[in-house]
Amino acid sequence: MYEWDFTPVIANADLLLQGLLGTLAITGTALAFGLPLGLGLALGRLSPNRALAWPAGFVIEFFRTTPPLVQLFWFFFALPILIDIRMTPFLAAAITFSIQSSAFFAEVFRAGIVSIERGQWEAARAIGMQRPQAMRRIILPQAIKRMIPAFTERSIELMKTTTLVATVSYADLLYQANELAQKTFRPIEIFTATALIYFTVIFGLSLIVQAVERRMAVSGDSTVQ
Amino acid sequence: MMEYNWDFASVFMSHEALVVGLIGTLRIFIICLVAGLSLGLVVGLARYSRRRALRWPAAVFVEFFRNTPVLVQIFWFYFAFPILAPFDISPLMAAALGITLNSAAFSAEIYRGGITSIDPGQWEAARAIGMGYLQIMRRIILPQALRRMLPALTNRGIEILKMTTLASAIAYGELLHQARLIASINYNPIEAYTVVALAFFVILYPIVRATYALERRMAKGD
Numbered sequence: 001m002y003e004w005d006f007t008p009v010i011a012n013a014d015l016l017l018q019g020l021l022g023t024l025a026i027t028g029t030a031l032a033f034g035l036p037l038g039l040g041l042a043l044g045r046l047s048p049n050r051a052l053a054w055p056a057g058f059v060i061e062f063f064r065t066t067p068p069l070v071q072l073f074w075f076f077f078a079l080p081i082l083i084d085i086r087m088t089p090f091l092a093a094a095i096t097f098s099i100q101s102s103a104f105f106a107e108v109f110r111a112g113i114v115s116i117e118r119g120q121w122e123a124a125r126a127i128g129m130q131r132p133q134a135m136r137r138i139i140l141p142q143a144i145k146r147m148i149p150a151f152t153e154r155s156i157e158l159m160k161t162t163t164l165v166a167t168v169s170y171a172d173l174l175y176q177a178n179e180l181a182q183k184t185f186r187p188i189e190i191f192t193a194t195a196l197i198y199f200t201v202i203f204g205l206s207l208i209v210q211a212v213e214r215r216m217a218v219s220g221d222s223t224v225q
Numbered sequence: 226m227m228e229y230n231w232d233f234a235s236v237f238m239s240h241e242a243l244v245v246g247l248i249g250t251l252r253i254f255i256i257c258l259v260a261g262l263s264l265g266l267v268v269g270l271a272r273y274s275r276r277r278a279l280r281w282p283a284a285v286f287v288e289f290f291r292n293t294p295v296l297v298q299i300f301w302f303y304f305a306f307p308i309l310a311p312f313d314i315s316p317l318m319a320a321a322l323g324i325t326l327n328s329a330a331f332s333a334e335i336y337r338g339g340i341t342s343i344d345p346g347q348w349e350a351a352r353a354i355g356m357g358y359l360q361i362m363r364r365i366i367l368p369q370a371l372r373r374m375l376p377a378l379t380n381r382g383i384e385i386l387k388m389t390t391l392a393s394a395i396a397y398g399e400l401l402h403q404a405r406l407i408a409s410i411n412y413n414p415i416e417a418y419t420v421v422a423l424a425f426f427v428i429l430y431p432i433v434r435a436t437y438a439l440e441r442r443m444a445k446g447d
Contacts, residue, residue, distance in 0.1 A: 002309055065383070065429040066422045067390040070401055074422060077414035082229055160294040167394045174297055181304055188305040195293050195301055202292040 008184040009193045019176030020197060026090070026172060027159045030097035034158070035151075037098060038105025043135070045110060056106070063103035069164050072096045076168045089170035093162070101158045108150045112143035149216055152209040156202055163198075173197065229415070236416045239407045243420075246403030249317075253389045253399060256321045258382055261328030268329055269336030270362070283333070290330035296391050299323035303395045320392035328385050335377045339370035376443065379436045383429055400424065 009016070044056030063071065076092035079085070116139050124134035166175035177194040181187035236243070271283035290298070303319035343366050351361040371378075393402035404421045408414040 061430060061433065062426055065387075065433055066425045067387040067401070069390040069393065070418060070422045070425065073401065073405070073414075074418040077408065078418050081415055163294040163296040164391075166296070174294070174300065177297075178300065178304075188308050191297070191301040191305040195297050198293045198297055199289060203288060206292060 006189050008186045009189050015176050019173035022172040026093050026162045029094045030101050033098035034101035037102035041106035042109035060103045060106050063100050068100050089168045093165040104154050112147035149213040233416050235411045235413045236420050242403045246400035249399040250389050257324040257385050261325040262332050264329035265332030268333035272337050287330045287333050290326050295327045316395045316397035324388050332381050339374035376436045376440045
Protein backbone atom coordinates (compact mmCIF):
# COMPACT_ATOMS: atom_id res chain seq x y z
CA MET A 1 0.00 0.00 0.00
CA TYR A 2 1.36 3.39 -0.98
CA GLU A 3 1.83 5.92 1.80
CA TRP A 4 0.64 9.33 0.74
CA ASP A 5 2.71 12.24 1.98
CA PHE A 6 1.64 15.72 0.96
CA THR A 7 4.33 17.58 2.95
CA PRO A 8 6.53 18.14 -0.17
CA VAL A 9 3.54 19.83 -1.81
CA ILE A 10 2.96 22.13 1.14
CA ALA A 11 6.67 22.84 1.57
CA ASN A 12 6.86 23.94 -2.08
CA ALA A 13 3.52 25.69 -2.26
CA ASP A 14 5.26 28.95 -3.23
CA LEU A 15 6.70 27.36 -6.39
CA LEU A 16 3.30 26.01 -7.39
CA LEU A 17 1.77 29.42 -6.73
CA GLN A 18 4.41 30.99 -8.98
CA GLY A 19 3.45 28.46 -11.61
CA LEU A 20 -0.22 29.33 -11.24
CA LEU A 21 0.68 33.00 -11.70
CA GLY A 22 2.61 32.03 -14.85
CA THR A 23 -0.49 30.22 -16.12
CA LEU A 24 -2.67 33.25 -15.40
CA ALA A 25 -0.12 35.60 -17.03
CA ILE A 26 -0.08 33.66 -20.30
CA THR A 27 -3.88 33.25 -20.26
CA GLY A 28 -4.32 36.98 -19.66
CA THR A 29 -1.88 37.94 -22.41
CA ALA A 30 -3.54 35.61 -24.91
CA LEU A 31 -6.96 37.05 -24.00
CA ALA A 32 -5.77 40.65 -24.30
CA PHE A 33 -4.49 40.06 -27.84
CA GLY A 34 -6.83 37.27 -28.87
CA LEU A 35 -10.11 39.13 -28.32
CA PRO A 36 -9.41 42.20 -30.50
CA LEU A 37 -7.72 40.00 -33.11
CA GLY A 38 -10.74 37.69 -33.06
CA LEU A 39 -13.09 40.63 -33.61
CA GLY A 40 -10.91 41.76 -36.52
CA LEU A 41 -10.99 38.29 -38.06
CA ALA A 42 -14.76 37.98 -37.61
CA LEU A 43 -15.36 41.38 -39.25
CA GLY A 44 -12.98 40.37 -42.05
CA ARG A 45 -14.77 37.09 -42.61
CA LEU A 46 -18.18 38.77 -42.69
CA SER A 47 -16.99 41.54 -44.97
CA PRO A 48 -18.61 41.71 -48.44
CA ASN A 49 -15.09 42.29 -49.79
CA ARG A 50 -13.71 38.91 -50.85
CA ALA A 51 -10.09 40.05 -50.55
CA LEU A 52 -10.76 40.39 -46.82
CA ALA A 53 -13.19 37.54 -46.29
CA TRP A 54 -10.98 34.85 -47.81
CA PRO A 55 -7.74 35.41 -45.90
CA ALA A 56 -9.68 35.88 -42.64
CA GLY A 57 -11.57 32.66 -43.26
CA PHE A 58 -8.35 30.82 -44.02
CA VAL A 59 -6.61 32.00 -40.83
CA ILE A 60 -9.65 31.02 -38.76
CA GLU A 61 -9.98 27.56 -40.29
CA PHE A 62 -6.26 26.88 -40.26
CA PHE A 63 -5.76 27.68 -36.60
CA ARG A 64 -8.94 25.84 -35.62
CA THR A 65 -8.01 22.65 -37.45
CA THR A 66 -4.32 22.29 -36.57
CA PRO A 67 -3.23 21.08 -33.13
CA PRO A 68 -2.14 23.93 -30.83
CA LEU A 69 1.00 22.03 -29.85
CA VAL A 70 2.15 21.94 -33.49
CA GLN A 71 1.55 25.69 -33.72
CA LEU A 72 3.52 26.27 -30.53
CA PHE A 73 6.46 24.22 -31.80
CA TRP A 74 6.34 26.06 -35.10
CA PHE A 75 6.47 29.50 -33.50
CA PHE A 76 9.08 28.42 -30.95
CA PHE A 77 11.49 26.45 -33.14
CA ALA A 78 10.79 27.59 -36.70
CA LEU A 79 9.84 31.28 -36.60
CA PRO A 80 13.20 32.53 -35.18
CA ILE A 81 14.90 31.05 -38.25
CA LEU A 82 12.65 33.02 -40.61
CA ILE A 83 12.71 36.37 -38.85
CA ASP A 84 15.38 37.89 -36.71
CA ILE A 85 13.98 37.75 -33.19
CA ARG A 86 15.13 36.24 -29.94
CA MET A 87 12.39 33.72 -29.21
CA THR A 88 11.53 33.10 -25.58
CA PRO A 89 9.07 30.47 -24.35
CA PHE A 90 6.76 33.26 -23.17
CA LEU A 91 6.83 35.05 -26.54
CA ALA A 92 6.19 31.84 -28.47
CA ALA A 93 3.32 30.95 -26.16
CA ALA A 94 1.87 34.47 -26.31
CA ILE A 95 1.94 34.46 -30.14
CA THR A 96 0.52 30.95 -30.42
CA PHE A 97 -2.32 31.31 -27.95
CA SER A 98 -3.24 34.84 -29.08
CA ILE A 99 -3.69 33.69 -32.67
CA GLN A 100 -5.15 30.30 -31.78
CA SER A 101 -7.73 31.73 -29.40
CA SER A 102 -8.51 34.60 -31.80
CA ALA A 103 -9.57 32.00 -34.39
CA PHE A 104 -12.05 30.54 -31.92
CA PHE A 105 -13.15 33.95 -30.63
CA ALA A 106 -13.74 35.03 -34.24
CA GLU A 107 -16.33 32.28 -34.60
CA VAL A 108 -18.01 33.39 -31.38
CA PHE A 109 -18.13 37.00 -32.64
CA ARG A 110 -19.44 35.84 -36.00
CA ALA A 111 -22.19 33.71 -34.46
CA GLY A 112 -23.19 36.66 -32.28
CA ILE A 113 -23.21 39.14 -35.15
CA VAL A 114 -25.25 36.96 -37.52
CA SER A 115 -27.72 36.23 -34.71
CA ILE A 116 -28.91 39.86 -34.76
CA GLU A 117 -32.09 40.20 -36.81
CA ARG A 118 -31.74 41.77 -40.24
CA GLY A 119 -34.30 44.41 -39.28
CA GLN A 120 -31.67 46.06 -37.09
CA TRP A 121 -29.40 46.53 -40.12
CA GLU A 122 -32.25 47.82 -42.24
CA ALA A 123 -33.37 50.25 -39.55
CA ALA A 124 -29.82 51.56 -39.14
CA ARG A 125 -29.50 52.02 -42.88
CA ALA A 126 -32.87 53.74 -43.01
CA ILE A 127 -31.69 56.45 -40.64
CA GLY A 128 -28.59 56.96 -42.79
CA MET A 129 -25.89 54.87 -41.06
CA GLN A 130 -23.09 53.29 -43.04
CA ARG A 131 -22.10 49.65 -42.51
CA PRO A 132 -19.18 50.33 -40.09
CA GLN A 133 -21.29 52.75 -38.09
CA ALA A 134 -24.23 50.35 -37.88
CA MET A 135 -21.86 47.57 -36.83
CA ARG A 136 -20.25 49.66 -34.09
CA ARG A 137 -23.32 51.38 -32.73
CA ILE A 138 -26.21 49.02 -33.36
CA ILE A 139 -25.10 45.44 -34.01
CA LEU A 140 -22.03 44.86 -31.81
CA PRO A 141 -23.48 46.26 -28.56
CA GLN A 142 -26.41 43.82 -28.85
CA ALA A 143 -24.30 40.92 -30.12
CA ILE A 144 -21.63 41.14 -27.40
CA LYS A 145 -24.20 40.76 -24.67
CA ARG A 146 -25.37 37.50 -26.22
CA MET A 147 -21.81 36.24 -26.64
CA ILE A 148 -20.66 36.54 -23.03
CA PRO A 149 -21.32 32.89 -22.03
CA ALA A 150 -19.60 31.58 -25.17
CA PHE A 151 -16.63 33.85 -24.47
CA THR A 152 -16.19 32.64 -20.93
CA GLU A 153 -16.41 29.05 -22.11
CA ARG A 154 -13.70 29.73 -24.71
CA SER A 155 -11.51 31.49 -22.12
CA ILE A 156 -11.71 28.41 -19.89
CA GLU A 157 -10.66 26.25 -22.85
CA LEU A 158 -7.80 28.68 -23.40
CA MET A 159 -6.60 28.34 -19.82
CA LYS A 160 -6.57 24.55 -20.15
CA THR A 161 -4.68 24.79 -23.44
CA THR A 162 -1.96 26.96 -21.88
CA THR A 163 -0.60 23.85 -20.12
CA LEU A 164 1.11 23.10 -23.45
CA VAL A 165 3.67 25.82 -22.71
CA ALA A 166 5.24 23.45 -20.17
CA THR A 167 6.66 21.52 -23.15
CA VAL A 168 8.77 24.53 -24.20
CA SER A 169 9.90 25.18 -20.60
CA TYR A 170 7.76 28.18 -19.76
CA ALA A 171 7.27 28.09 -15.99
CA ASP A 172 3.52 27.58 -15.80
CA LEU A 173 1.81 25.46 -13.14
CA LEU A 174 2.33 22.16 -14.97
CA TYR A 175 6.01 22.89 -15.63
CA GLN A 176 6.63 23.76 -11.98
CA ALA A 177 4.84 20.58 -10.94
CA ASN A 178 7.01 18.49 -13.26
CA GLU A 179 10.18 20.08 -11.88
CA LEU A 180 9.04 19.53 -8.30
CA ALA A 181 8.05 15.93 -8.99
CA GLN A 182 11.54 15.18 -10.22
CA LYS A 183 13.21 17.02 -7.36
CA THR A 184 11.14 15.59 -4.52
CA PHE A 185 10.47 12.08 -5.93
CA ARG A 186 6.82 12.57 -5.01
CA PRO A 187 5.09 12.66 -8.42
CA ILE A 188 1.79 11.24 -7.15
CA GLU A 189 1.20 13.91 -4.54
CA ILE A 190 2.55 16.75 -6.70
CA PHE A 191 0.59 15.86 -9.84
CA THR A 192 -2.55 15.09 -7.85
CA ALA A 193 -2.33 18.44 -6.06
CA THR A 194 -1.68 20.15 -9.41
CA ALA A 195 -4.72 18.51 -10.99
CA LEU A 196 -6.79 19.65 -8.01
CA ILE A 197 -5.50 23.23 -8.29
CA TYR A 198 -6.45 23.34 -11.96
CA PHE A 199 -9.79 21.76 -11.14
CA THR A 200 -10.54 24.30 -8.39
CA VAL A 201 -9.68 27.31 -10.54
CA ILE A 202 -11.39 26.05 -13.70
CA PHE A 203 -14.45 24.57 -12.00
CA GLY A 204 -14.86 27.80 -10.03
CA LEU A 205 -14.83 29.72 -13.31
CA SER A 206 -17.30 27.33 -14.95
CA LEU A 207 -19.70 27.75 -12.03
CA ILE A 208 -19.58 31.50 -12.62
CA VAL A 209 -20.19 30.89 -16.33
CA GLN A 210 -23.20 28.71 -15.56
CA ALA A 211 -24.64 31.41 -13.30
CA VAL A 212 -24.14 34.00 -16.05
CA GLU A 213 -25.70 31.62 -18.58
CA ARG A 214 -28.77 31.15 -16.41
CA ARG A 215 -29.21 34.89 -16.07
CA MET A 216 -28.79 35.35 -19.80
CA ALA A 217 -31.25 32.55 -20.50
CA VAL A 218 -33.82 34.34 -18.36
CA SER A 219 -33.46 37.46 -20.48
CA GLY A 220 -33.55 35.26 -23.59
CA ASP A 221 -30.14 36.23 -24.93
CA SER A 222 -27.53 33.56 -25.50
CA THR A 223 -25.64 32.07 -28.39
CA VAL A 224 -24.41 29.01 -26.50
CA GLN A 225 -25.73 25.95 -28.29
CA MET B 226 12.73 39.00 -43.35
CA MET B 227 15.87 36.94 -43.74
CA GLU B 228 16.64 35.03 -46.88
CA TYR B 229 15.67 31.44 -46.30
CA ASN B 230 15.90 28.52 -48.69
CA TRP B 231 12.98 26.22 -48.08
CA ASP B 232 13.97 22.61 -48.38
CA PHE B 233 11.05 20.24 -48.03
CA ALA B 234 13.01 17.42 -49.63
CA SER B 235 14.93 17.03 -46.38
CA VAL B 236 11.68 16.21 -44.60
CA PHE B 237 10.46 13.69 -47.12
CA MET B 238 13.86 11.99 -47.20
CA SER B 239 12.93 10.87 -43.71
CA HIS B 240 9.62 9.49 -44.91
CA GLU B 241 10.13 6.30 -42.93
CA ALA B 242 10.15 8.30 -39.71
CA LEU B 243 7.04 10.16 -40.87
CA VAL B 244 5.19 6.93 -41.64
CA VAL B 245 6.06 5.61 -38.16
CA GLY B 246 4.65 8.84 -36.74
CA LEU B 247 1.50 8.66 -38.85
CA ILE B 248 0.87 5.08 -37.71
CA GLY B 249 1.48 6.14 -34.10
CA THR B 250 -0.98 9.02 -34.47
CA LEU B 251 -3.63 6.80 -36.06
CA ARG B 252 -3.18 4.08 -33.43
CA ILE B 253 -3.73 6.41 -30.47
CA PHE B 254 -6.51 8.23 -32.33
CA ILE B 255 -8.49 5.05 -32.97
CA ILE B 256 -8.02 3.77 -29.41
CA CYS B 257 -9.19 7.06 -27.93
CA LEU B 258 -12.03 7.53 -30.41
CA VAL B 259 -13.53 4.07 -29.81
CA ALA B 260 -12.84 3.87 -26.08
CA GLY B 261 -13.68 7.52 -25.37
CA LEU B 262 -16.97 7.62 -27.25
CA SER B 263 -18.14 4.24 -25.84
CA LEU B 264 -17.20 5.11 -22.26
CA GLY B 265 -18.87 8.47 -22.84
CA LEU B 266 -22.13 6.71 -23.75
CA VAL B 267 -22.01 4.66 -20.54
CA VAL B 268 -21.27 7.74 -18.43
CA GLY B 269 -23.90 9.76 -20.29
CA LEU B 270 -26.53 7.07 -19.61
CA ALA B 271 -25.46 6.92 -15.95
CA ARG B 272 -25.85 10.70 -15.66
CA TYR B 273 -29.35 10.39 -17.01
CA SER B 274 -30.21 7.50 -14.69
CA ARG B 275 -32.84 7.77 -11.98
CA ARG B 276 -30.58 6.00 -9.49
CA ARG B 277 -28.52 8.39 -7.43
CA ALA B 278 -25.72 5.83 -6.91
CA LEU B 279 -25.14 5.99 -10.67
CA ARG B 280 -25.92 9.62 -11.31
CA TRP B 281 -23.56 11.13 -8.75
CA PRO B 282 -20.32 9.32 -9.58
CA ALA B 283 -21.00 9.99 -13.27
CA ALA B 284 -21.44 13.71 -12.55
CA VAL B 285 -18.20 13.86 -10.53
CA PHE B 286 -16.35 12.03 -13.31
CA VAL B 287 -17.65 14.39 -15.99
CA GLU B 288 -16.95 17.57 -14.02
CA PHE B 289 -13.48 16.45 -12.97
CA PHE B 290 -12.26 15.49 -16.42
CA ARG B 291 -13.92 18.43 -18.16
CA ASN B 292 -12.34 20.90 -15.78
CA THR B 293 -8.73 19.72 -15.73
CA PRO B 294 -6.30 20.10 -18.64
CA VAL B 295 -5.68 16.90 -20.66
CA LEU B 296 -1.92 17.34 -20.44
CA VAL B 297 -2.10 17.29 -16.65
CA GLN B 298 -4.05 14.03 -16.83
CA ILE B 299 -1.51 12.53 -19.22
CA PHE B 300 1.36 13.55 -16.93
CA TRP B 301 -0.49 12.11 -13.97
CA PHE B 302 -0.96 8.75 -15.68
CA TYR B 303 2.61 8.70 -16.93
CA PHE B 304 4.56 9.90 -13.88
CA ALA B 305 2.27 9.26 -10.91
CA PHE B 306 0.05 6.30 -11.78
CA PRO B 307 2.88 3.73 -12.28
CA ILE B 308 3.77 4.07 -8.58
CA LEU B 309 0.23 3.07 -7.58
CA ALA B 310 -0.38 0.51 -10.32
CA PRO B 311 1.16 -2.96 -10.12
CA PHE B 312 2.17 -2.86 -13.80
CA ASP B 313 4.28 -0.76 -16.17
CA ILE B 314 2.68 2.14 -18.01
CA SER B 315 3.88 2.83 -21.54
CA PRO B 316 3.69 6.32 -23.04
CA LEU B 317 0.92 5.05 -25.34
CA MET B 318 -1.12 3.77 -22.39
CA ALA B 319 -0.68 6.96 -20.37
CA ALA B 320 -1.58 9.25 -23.26
CA ALA B 321 -4.49 7.04 -24.35
CA LEU B 322 -5.86 6.95 -20.80
CA GLY B 323 -5.72 10.73 -20.42
CA ILE B 324 -7.28 11.48 -23.81
CA THR B 325 -9.90 8.70 -23.50
CA LEU B 326 -11.15 9.80 -20.08
CA ASN B 327 -11.24 13.43 -21.20
CA SER B 328 -13.17 12.57 -24.37
CA ALA B 329 -15.53 10.33 -22.40
CA ALA B 330 -16.38 13.24 -20.10
CA PHE B 331 -17.05 15.62 -23.02
CA SER B 332 -18.99 13.10 -25.11
CA ALA B 333 -21.07 12.06 -22.07
CA GLU B 334 -22.52 15.57 -22.12
CA ILE B 335 -23.27 15.25 -25.83
CA TYR B 336 -25.09 11.93 -25.29
CA ARG B 337 -27.00 13.35 -22.36
CA GLY B 338 -28.06 16.37 -24.39
CA GLY B 339 -29.04 14.16 -27.33
CA ILE B 340 -31.07 11.74 -25.23
CA THR B 341 -32.92 14.42 -23.30
CA SER B 342 -33.75 16.17 -26.59
CA ILE B 343 -35.96 13.22 -27.63
CA ASP B 344 -39.65 13.86 -26.99
CA PRO B 345 -40.98 12.11 -23.82
CA GLY B 346 -43.86 10.82 -25.95
CA GLN B 347 -41.39 8.39 -27.56
CA TRP B 348 -40.66 6.85 -24.16
CA GLU B 349 -44.32 6.62 -23.29
CA ALA B 350 -45.22 5.04 -26.62
CA ALA B 351 -42.43 2.47 -26.32
CA ARG B 352 -43.43 1.63 -22.76
CA ALA B 353 -47.05 1.32 -23.83
CA ILE B 354 -46.16 -1.45 -26.28
CA GLY B 355 -44.30 -3.25 -23.50
CA MET B 356 -40.63 -2.40 -24.02
CA GLY B 357 -38.14 -2.32 -21.13
CA TYR B 358 -35.65 0.51 -20.45
CA LEU B 359 -32.70 -1.02 -22.31
CA GLN B 360 -34.83 -2.01 -25.24
CA ILE B 361 -36.38 1.46 -25.53
CA MET B 362 -32.96 3.06 -25.30
CA ARG B 363 -31.43 0.79 -27.93
CA ARG B 364 -34.29 0.60 -30.41
CA ILE B 365 -36.19 3.87 -30.06
CA ILE B 366 -34.22 6.62 -28.36
CA LEU B 367 -30.57 6.14 -29.39
CA PRO B 368 -31.20 5.72 -33.14
CA GLN B 369 -33.02 9.07 -33.19
CA ALA B 370 -30.67 10.80 -30.75
CA LEU B 371 -27.50 9.65 -32.54
CA ARG B 372 -28.59 11.40 -35.71
CA ARG B 373 -28.96 14.69 -33.85
CA MET B 374 -25.65 14.21 -32.04
CA LEU B 375 -23.66 13.42 -35.16
CA PRO B 376 -22.21 16.91 -35.74
CA ALA B 377 -21.22 17.29 -32.08
CA LEU B 378 -19.67 13.81 -32.01
CA THR B 379 -17.72 14.54 -35.19
CA ASN B 380 -16.37 17.68 -33.56
CA ARG B 381 -15.26 15.54 -30.63
CA GLY B 382 -13.47 13.23 -33.05
CA ILE B 383 -11.66 16.23 -34.55
CA GLU B 384 -10.64 17.39 -31.08
CA ILE B 385 -9.35 13.89 -30.28
CA LEU B 386 -7.15 13.86 -33.38
CA LYS B 387 -5.72 17.24 -32.39
CA MET B 388 -5.18 16.05 -28.82
CA THR B 389 -3.09 13.07 -29.94
CA THR B 390 -0.16 15.48 -30.42
CA LEU B 391 0.01 15.83 -26.63
CA ALA B 392 1.39 12.28 -26.50
CA SER B 393 4.64 13.72 -27.87
CA ALA B 394 5.17 15.42 -24.49
CA ILE B 395 5.83 12.00 -22.96
CA ALA B 396 7.87 10.85 -25.98
CA TYR B 397 5.28 8.64 -27.68
CA GLY B 398 6.27 8.31 -31.34
CA GLU B 399 3.37 10.07 -33.03
CA LEU B 400 3.59 12.53 -35.92
CA LEU B 401 4.71 15.59 -33.94
CA HIS B 402 7.30 13.65 -31.97
CA GLN B 403 8.73 12.19 -35.19
CA ALA B 404 8.83 15.67 -36.73
CA ARG B 405 10.80 16.83 -33.73
CA LEU B 406 13.28 14.00 -34.28
CA ILE B 407 13.58 14.82 -37.97
CA ALA B 408 14.09 18.50 -37.17
CA SER B 409 16.83 17.77 -34.66
CA ILE B 410 18.70 15.45 -37.03
CA ASN B 411 18.40 17.56 -40.21
CA TYR B 412 18.23 21.04 -38.64
CA ASN B 413 15.04 21.77 -40.58
CA PRO B 414 12.42 22.66 -37.94
CA ILE B 415 10.59 25.04 -40.29
CA GLU B 416 9.92 22.42 -42.92
CA ALA B 417 9.32 19.58 -40.48
CA TYR B 418 6.72 21.43 -38.40
CA THR B 419 5.14 23.02 -41.47
CA VAL B 420 4.63 19.57 -42.98
CA VAL B 421 2.96 18.31 -39.77
CA ALA B 422 0.71 21.39 -39.52
CA LEU B 423 -0.33 21.00 -43.16
CA ALA B 424 -0.92 17.27 -42.70
CA PHE B 425 -3.41 17.93 -39.90
CA PHE B 426 -5.05 20.73 -41.87
CA VAL B 427 -5.42 18.59 -45.00
CA ILE B 428 -6.92 15.70 -43.02
CA LEU B 429 -9.23 17.74 -40.81
CA TYR B 430 -10.43 20.56 -43.04
CA PRO B 431 -12.64 18.38 -45.29
CA ILE B 432 -14.15 16.81 -42.17
CA VAL B 433 -14.83 20.26 -40.71
CA ARG B 434 -16.53 21.30 -43.98
CA ALA B 435 -18.60 18.12 -43.87
CA THR B 436 -19.82 18.87 -40.33
CA TYR B 437 -20.79 22.41 -41.39
CA ALA B 438 -22.85 20.94 -44.25
CA LEU B 439 -24.34 18.34 -41.91
CA GLU B 440 -25.29 21.02 -39.38
CA ARG B 441 -26.95 23.13 -42.06
CA ARG B 442 -28.90 20.16 -43.38
CA MET B 443 -30.09 19.19 -39.93
CA ALA B 444 -31.04 22.76 -39.10
CA LYS B 445 -33.35 22.61 -42.10
CA GLY B 446 -34.61 19.08 -41.48
CA ASP B 447 -35.40 19.18 -37.76
